[in-house]
Amino acid sequence: MVRYSALKGLYEFEKTIGCGGFAKVKLATHLATGEKVAIKIMSKSALGKDLPRVKLELRALKSLSHRHICQLYQVIETETHFFIILEYCSGGELFDHIVEKNRLSESESRIFFRQIVSAVAYLHNLGYAHRDLKPENVLLDHEQCLKLIDFGLCAKPDGGMKSLLFTSCGSPTYAAPELVLGKQYLGPEVDVWAMGVLLYALLCGYLPFDDHNIDSLYKKILSGRYEEPSFMTDASKRLIRQMLQTDPKKRITVAELLTHPWITNNSNPISPYSGLVKKQDDDCIALMAQCHRVMPDEMWKYLRKWKYDYNTATYLLLLGRKRRGLPLKLNTAALKVPINIKHI
Numbered sequence: 001m002v003r004y005s006a007l008k009g010l011y012e013f014e015k016t017i018g019c020g021g022f023a024k025v026k027l028a029t030h031l032a033t034g035e036k037v038a039i040k041i042m043s044k045s046a047l048g049k050d051l052p053r054v055k056l057e058l059r060a061l062k063s064l065s066h067r068h069i070c071q072l073y074q075v076i077e078t079e080t081h082f083f084i085i086l087e088y089c090s091g092g093e094l095f096d097h098i099v100e101k102n103r104l105s106e107s108e109s110r111i112f113f114r115q116i117v118s119a120v121a122y123l124h125n126l127g128y129a130h131r132d133l134k135p136e137n138v139l140l141d142h143e144q145c146l147k148l149i150d151f152g153l154c155a156k157p158d159g160g161m162k163s164l165l166f167t168s169c170g171s172p173t174y175a176a177p178e179l180v181l182g183k184q185y186l187g188p189e190v191d192v193w194a195m196g197v198l199l200y201a202l203l204c205g206y207l208p209f210d211d212h213n214i215d216s217l218y219k220k221i222l223s224g225r226y227e228e229p230s231f232m233t234d235a236s237k238r239l240i241r242q243m244l245q246t247d248p249k250k251r252i253t254v255a256e257l258l259t260h261p262w263i264t265n266n267s268n269p270i271s272p273y274s275g276l277v278k279k280q281d282d283d284c285i286a287l288m289a290q291c292h293r294v295m296p297d298e299m300w301k302y303l304r305k306w307k308y309d310y311n312t313a314t315y316l317l318l319l320g321r322k323r324r325g326l327p328l329k330l331n332t333a334a335l336k337v338p339i340n341i342k343h344i
């Protein structure tokens with residue numbers, strides 16, 4: 001195994017849990033807290049022209065903090081690699097969860113879908129669009145809580161970001177008609193279409209548009225016609241029709257989803273801010289201040305800069321432990337490792 005000296009004393013690598021185009025994801029332990037993390041490793045040479053995508057993903061991840069978005073802990077850049085330290089989701093892919101249960105009931109689908117809507121509403125409120133929503137990009141944590149991952153294609157359309165053409169590898173099974181037509185598009189509507197595909201997959205256990213031949217797949221997507229199995233309720237059918245609407249202008253928006261009767265189903269409407277995770281916690285600050293031999297307000301003054309260095313990772317992981325009711329402890333040796341690497 002390649003020795004990643006940049007992480008020596010800070011993280012201990014375990015096994016590889018994912019291999020993608022130009023990245024690898026490994027399970028690791030954050031040594032100061034003993035918490036598990038997922039480290040996305042990208043070699044700069046392999047990235048080549050995709051380097052801007054990494055910068056885009058990092059810029060997005062640094063401004064996101066939500067219960068249903070995989071949390072960024074630390075970024076380490078060396079001459080040859082990027083190491084992106086992210087939240088570890090031990091429940092695997094939502095996709096596998098659906099497949100093993102064949103399909104989910106309407107109430108279980110609603111529980112998952114409400115979490116996706118909350119995360120996407122939060123994203124859209126910040127002016128971002130994910131643009132690559134698919135079951136493989138929705139993971140589960142140890143409490144069956146959903147986490148969105150892979151923000152490499154996300155865009156800030158109103159950020160003047162010229163929306164990239166559909167460059168994502170992998171099959172466009174979740175691609176909206178305007179994408180398939182290669183039209184310039186704004187992200188939000190594309191996300192709603194993909195969420196419609198996701199909800200259909202939750203309720204049916206298979207995809208609304210699928211074909212091994214790419215041209216007939218495109219034709220099916222552009223037609224907007226798909227099967228409505230008999231076990232689907234009328235309410236589910238109506239909602240999915242509003243999301244799998246081929247004309248993006250007529251497609252339901254995420255804002256309308258937040259109060260949609262199928263979603264609320266006489267429970268409270270979803271607030272897109274329901275998931276904020278980054279906050280000031282005196283116990284975690286005090287423990288870190290003690291280890292660094294500084295005053296707590298000094299410690300918080302440093303932490304609230306959110307530099308995404310080892311201290312950010314330590315603080316966020318301590319917050320997670322506290323939320324799970326676990327004791328707060330720190331292995332000071334790992335905190336003493338000289339920070340001799342450039343942090344971006």
Ligand SMILES: Cn1cc(Br)cc1C(=O)Nc1[nH]nc2c1CN(C(=O)N[C@H](CN1CCCC1)c1ccccc1)C21CC1
Pocket residue numbers: 017018019020021023024025038039040070086087088089090091092093136137139149150
């Ligand atoms: C699949 N699985 C099973 C268990 Br148990 C845990 C996992 C798992 O992947 N957990 C996990 N926690 N945190 C992460 C992961 C995976 N993961 C990922 O970012 N995984 C993606 C998966 N993408 C889906 C479509 C293409 C690739 C990935 C991206 C690049 C290279 C490899 C993998 C993060 C870091 C955010």
